[in-house]
Amino acid sequence: MNPAPQVSRAARPRPLGEARKLRIRYAVAGVVMALTWMGEGGEPAWAHALRTSVILLIVPPLLLRSNRRLTQQVYEAADPRWAIARLITVRTAIVGGALVAAYLLGCLLDPHSAQPAASLGVRLLVVLLTVPLQIRLAHRTRTSEVHPSAGPVLSAPRLIAAKLTLIIAALLAQMLLDGVTHHADVIVAVAIAVAAAGLGPKIHARLLVAPPAAGAAPVSAAVRPREVRADSCSP
Numbered sequence: 001m002n003p004a005p006q007v008s009r010a011a012r013p014r015p016l017g018e019a020r021k022l023r024i025r026y027a028v029a030g031v032v033m034a035l036t037w038m039g040e041g042g043e044p045a046w047a048h049a050l051r052t053s054v055i056l057l058i059v060p061p062l063l064l065r066s067n068r069r070l071t072q073q074v075y076e077a078a079d080p081r082w083a084i085a086r087l088i089t090v091r092t093a094i095v096g097g098a099l100v101a102a103y104l105l106g107c108l109l110d111p112h113s114a115q116p117a118a119s120l121g122v123r124l125l126v127v128l129l130t131v132p133l134q135i136r137l138a139h140r141t142r143t144s145e146v147h148p149s150a151g152p153v154l155s156a157p158r159l160i161a162a163k164l165t166l167i168i169a170a171l172l173a174q175m176l177l178d179g180v181t182h183h184a185d186v187i188v189a190v191a192i193a194v195a196a197a198g199l200g201p202k203i204h205a206r207l208l209v210a211p212p213a214a215g216a217a218p219v220s221a222a223v224r225p226r227e228v229r230a231d232s233c234s235p
Helices: 016-037 045-076 081-109 117-129 131-142 156-177 184-207 217-233
Strands: none
Touching: 016 045, 016 081, 016 117, 016 131, 016 156, 016 184, 045 081, 045 131, 045 156, 045 184, 081 117, 081 131, 117 131, 156 184
Protein backbone atom coordinates (compact mmCIF):
# COMPACT_ATOMS: atom_id res chain seq x y z
CA MET A 1 0.00 0.00 0.00
CA ASN A 2 3.00 2.29 0.35
CA PRO A 3 4.84 2.20 -2.98
CA ALA A 4 3.52 5.58 -4.10
CA PRO A 5 5.17 7.69 -1.35
CA GLN A 6 8.50 6.09 -2.18
CA VAL A 7 8.51 7.61 -5.65
CA SER A 8 10.67 10.71 -5.74
CA ARG A 9 8.95 13.94 -6.70
CA ALA A 10 11.91 14.74 -8.95
CA ALA A 11 11.39 11.44 -10.81
CA ARG A 12 7.75 12.12 -11.61
CA PRO A 13 7.01 13.54 -15.07
CA ARG A 14 6.47 17.28 -14.93
CA PRO A 15 3.44 19.01 -16.43
CA LEU A 16 4.09 20.71 -19.75
CA GLY A 17 3.90 24.21 -18.24
CA GLU A 18 6.36 23.36 -15.46
CA ALA A 19 8.82 21.80 -17.91
CA ARG A 20 8.63 24.90 -20.10
CA LYS A 21 9.21 27.15 -17.08
CA LEU A 22 12.25 25.05 -16.16
CA ARG A 23 13.72 25.39 -19.67
CA ILE A 24 13.20 29.16 -19.56
CA ARG A 25 14.98 29.44 -16.20
CA TYR A 26 18.01 27.50 -17.40
CA ALA A 27 18.09 29.50 -20.63
CA VAL A 28 18.14 32.75 -18.65
CA ALA A 29 20.84 31.35 -16.35
CA GLY A 30 22.89 30.38 -19.39
CA VAL A 31 22.62 33.88 -20.84
CA VAL A 32 23.73 35.42 -17.53
CA MET A 33 26.71 33.05 -17.34
CA ALA A 34 27.63 33.84 -20.94
CA LEU A 35 27.48 37.58 -20.31
CA THR A 36 29.62 37.14 -17.22
CA TRP A 37 32.18 35.13 -19.18
CA MET A 38 32.61 37.66 -21.95
CA GLY A 39 35.20 40.38 -21.41
CA GLU A 40 37.88 42.12 -23.37
CA GLY A 41 39.11 40.20 -26.38
CA GLY A 42 42.68 40.30 -25.05
CA GLU A 43 41.77 39.00 -21.59
CA PRO A 44 43.39 35.59 -20.91
CA ALA A 45 41.22 32.51 -20.51
CA TRP A 46 42.12 32.08 -16.83
CA ALA A 47 40.80 35.58 -16.10
CA HIS A 48 37.45 34.67 -17.68
CA ALA A 49 37.29 31.49 -15.62
CA LEU A 50 38.33 33.15 -12.35
CA ARG A 51 35.88 36.01 -12.70
CA THR A 52 32.99 33.71 -13.54
CA SER A 53 33.87 31.20 -10.82
CA VAL A 54 33.92 33.88 -8.11
CA ILE A 55 30.44 34.98 -9.15
CA LEU A 56 29.19 31.40 -9.13
CA LEU A 57 30.41 30.95 -5.57
CA ILE A 58 28.49 34.05 -4.44
CA VAL A 59 25.22 34.04 -6.38
CA PRO A 60 23.65 30.55 -5.89
CA PRO A 61 23.56 30.59 -2.05
CA LEU A 62 22.07 34.10 -2.00
CA LEU A 63 19.67 33.58 -4.88
CA LEU A 64 18.36 30.16 -3.88
CA ARG A 65 17.64 31.12 -0.26
CA SER A 66 15.94 34.44 -1.04
CA ASN A 67 14.08 33.05 -4.06
CA ARG A 68 12.53 30.23 -2.03
CA ARG A 69 11.42 32.50 0.82
CA LEU A 70 9.99 35.20 -1.45
CA THR A 71 8.29 32.69 -3.75
CA GLN A 72 6.42 31.35 -0.72
CA GLN A 73 5.28 34.89 0.05
CA VAL A 74 4.04 35.30 -3.53
CA TYR A 75 2.07 32.07 -3.24
CA GLU A 76 0.52 32.94 0.12
CA ALA A 77 -0.23 36.65 -0.40
CA ALA A 78 -3.87 37.68 -0.84
CA ASP A 79 -2.66 40.58 -2.97
CA PRO A 80 0.48 39.39 -4.80
CA ARG A 81 1.61 42.68 -6.33
CA TRP A 82 4.02 43.75 -3.59
CA ALA A 83 5.25 40.21 -3.05
CA ILE A 84 6.03 39.83 -6.76
CA ALA A 85 7.72 43.24 -6.78
CA ARG A 86 9.95 42.19 -3.86
CA LEU A 87 10.78 38.86 -5.50
CA ILE A 88 11.81 40.42 -8.80
CA THR A 89 13.67 43.30 -7.13
CA VAL A 90 15.77 40.94 -5.03
CA ARG A 91 16.48 38.63 -7.98
CA THR A 92 17.49 41.53 -10.21
CA ALA A 93 19.63 43.09 -7.48
CA ILE A 94 21.53 39.84 -6.85
CA VAL A 95 22.17 39.11 -10.53
CA GLY A 96 22.93 42.75 -11.33
CA GLY A 97 25.28 42.97 -8.36
CA ALA A 98 27.03 39.83 -9.59
CA LEU A 99 27.55 41.38 -13.02
CA VAL A 100 28.92 44.58 -11.48
CA ALA A 101 31.26 42.53 -9.28
CA ALA A 102 32.42 40.59 -12.34
CA TYR A 103 33.12 43.85 -14.16
CA LEU A 104 35.12 45.28 -11.25
CA LEU A 105 37.04 42.03 -10.80
CA GLY A 106 37.92 42.11 -14.50
CA CYS A 107 39.29 45.62 -14.08
CA LEU A 108 41.40 44.49 -11.11
CA LEU A 109 42.76 41.49 -12.97
CA ASP A 110 43.78 43.65 -15.92
CA PRO A 111 43.87 47.36 -14.92
CA HIS A 112 45.30 48.42 -18.29
CA SER A 113 42.46 46.85 -20.20
CA ALA A 114 40.07 49.50 -21.44
CA GLN A 115 36.89 47.57 -20.74
CA PRO A 116 34.06 49.95 -21.66
CA ALA A 117 31.41 50.65 -19.08
CA ALA A 118 28.88 50.36 -21.92
CA SER A 119 29.47 46.60 -21.98
CA LEU A 120 28.35 46.42 -18.36
CA GLY A 121 25.32 48.52 -19.23
CA VAL A 122 24.33 46.10 -21.99
CA ARG A 123 24.54 43.14 -19.60
CA LEU A 124 22.43 44.93 -16.99
CA LEU A 125 19.91 45.84 -19.70
CA VAL A 126 19.57 42.18 -20.66
CA VAL A 127 18.81 41.36 -17.02
CA LEU A 128 16.15 44.09 -16.89
CA LEU A 129 14.57 42.75 -20.08
CA THR A 130 13.79 39.52 -18.22
CA VAL A 131 11.50 41.35 -15.76
CA PRO A 132 8.27 40.87 -17.79
CA LEU A 133 9.05 37.16 -18.08
CA GLN A 134 9.69 36.95 -14.34
CA ILE A 135 6.32 38.59 -13.67
CA ARG A 136 4.56 36.00 -15.82
CA LEU A 137 6.34 33.13 -14.08
CA ALA A 138 5.51 34.57 -10.65
CA HIS A 139 1.80 34.71 -11.50
CA ARG A 140 1.95 31.13 -12.76
CA THR A 141 3.46 30.08 -9.43
CA ARG A 142 0.24 31.15 -7.73
CA THR A 143 -1.80 28.77 -9.91
CA SER A 144 0.16 25.73 -8.69
CA GLU A 145 -1.65 23.28 -6.42
CA VAL A 146 1.56 22.57 -4.48
CA HIS A 147 2.94 25.01 -1.93
CA PRO A 148 6.53 26.05 -2.83
CA SER A 149 7.81 24.82 0.54
CA ALA A 150 6.46 21.31 -0.07
CA GLY A 151 8.61 20.41 -3.07
CA PRO A 152 12.29 19.51 -3.41
CA VAL A 153 14.77 22.37 -3.55
CA LEU A 154 17.95 23.05 -5.49
CA SER A 155 21.13 22.24 -3.60
CA ALA A 156 23.55 25.17 -3.73
CA PRO A 157 26.66 22.92 -3.45
CA ARG A 158 25.42 20.65 -6.26
CA LEU A 159 24.50 23.62 -8.43
CA ILE A 160 27.90 25.25 -7.84
CA ALA A 161 29.68 21.98 -8.65
CA ALA A 162 27.72 21.59 -11.89
CA LYS A 163 28.46 25.16 -12.97
CA LEU A 164 32.13 24.91 -12.03
CA THR A 165 32.35 21.79 -14.21
CA LEU A 166 30.93 23.83 -17.07
CA ILE A 167 33.40 26.65 -16.39
CA ILE A 168 36.37 24.24 -16.40
CA ALA A 169 35.21 22.85 -19.75
CA ALA A 170 34.83 26.42 -21.05
CA LEU A 171 38.34 27.30 -19.83
CA LEU A 172 39.85 24.35 -21.68
CA ALA A 173 37.86 25.19 -24.81
CA GLN A 174 39.00 28.80 -24.83
CA MET A 175 42.63 27.83 -24.28
CA LEU A 176 42.36 25.70 -27.41
CA LEU A 177 40.55 28.37 -29.42
CA ASP A 178 42.75 31.31 -28.42
CA GLY A 179 45.37 30.32 -30.97
CA VAL A 180 42.80 29.88 -33.71
CA THR A 181 40.52 32.92 -33.47
CA HIS A 182 40.39 36.34 -31.84
CA HIS A 183 36.77 35.78 -30.84
CA ALA A 184 37.32 32.73 -28.67
CA ASP A 185 35.60 34.37 -25.68
CA VAL A 186 32.44 35.02 -27.70
CA ILE A 187 32.37 31.48 -29.09
CA VAL A 188 32.83 29.97 -25.64
CA ALA A 189 30.21 32.29 -24.13
CA VAL A 190 27.67 31.14 -26.72
CA ALA A 191 28.61 27.52 -26.00
CA ILE A 192 28.05 28.13 -22.27
CA ALA A 193 24.57 29.54 -22.92
CA VAL A 194 23.65 26.63 -25.20
CA ALA A 195 25.01 24.02 -22.78
CA ALA A 196 23.17 25.53 -19.80
CA ALA A 197 19.89 25.73 -21.72
CA GLY A 198 20.23 22.24 -23.17
CA LEU A 199 21.76 20.24 -20.33
CA GLY A 200 20.30 22.11 -17.35
CA PRO A 201 16.76 20.70 -17.57
CA LYS A 202 18.16 17.19 -18.15
CA ILE A 203 20.27 17.14 -14.97
CA HIS A 204 17.89 19.26 -12.89
CA ALA A 205 16.55 16.27 -10.95
CA ARG A 206 20.09 15.39 -9.81
CA LEU A 207 20.51 18.87 -8.32
CA LEU A 208 17.46 18.59 -6.06
CA VAL A 209 17.36 17.73 -2.36
CA ALA A 210 14.52 17.30 0.12
CA PRO A 211 13.04 20.53 1.54
CA PRO A 212 14.60 21.78 4.80
CA ALA A 213 11.36 21.32 6.79
CA ALA A 214 9.08 18.46 5.84
CA GLY A 215 6.56 18.64 8.66
CA ALA A 216 2.87 19.30 8.78
CA ALA A 217 3.24 23.06 8.44
CA PRO A 218 3.64 23.10 4.67
CA VAL A 219 0.39 21.15 4.26
CA SER A 220 -1.67 23.68 6.20
CA ALA A 221 0.16 26.49 4.45
CA ALA A 222 -0.72 24.94 1.11
CA VAL A 223 -4.43 25.06 1.93
CA ARG A 224 -4.70 28.43 3.69
CA PRO A 225 -3.63 30.67 0.77
CA ARG A 226 -6.12 28.96 -1.54
CA GLU A 227 -8.92 29.64 0.91
CA VAL A 228 -7.94 33.29 1.23
CA ARG A 229 -7.77 33.79 -2.51
CA ALA A 230 -11.04 31.98 -3.07
CA ASP A 231 -12.77 34.27 -0.55
CA SER A 232 -11.23 37.35 -2.09
CA CYS A 233 -12.57 36.35 -5.50
CA SER A 234 -16.13 35.78 -4.31
CA PRO A 235 -18.63 38.58 -5.05
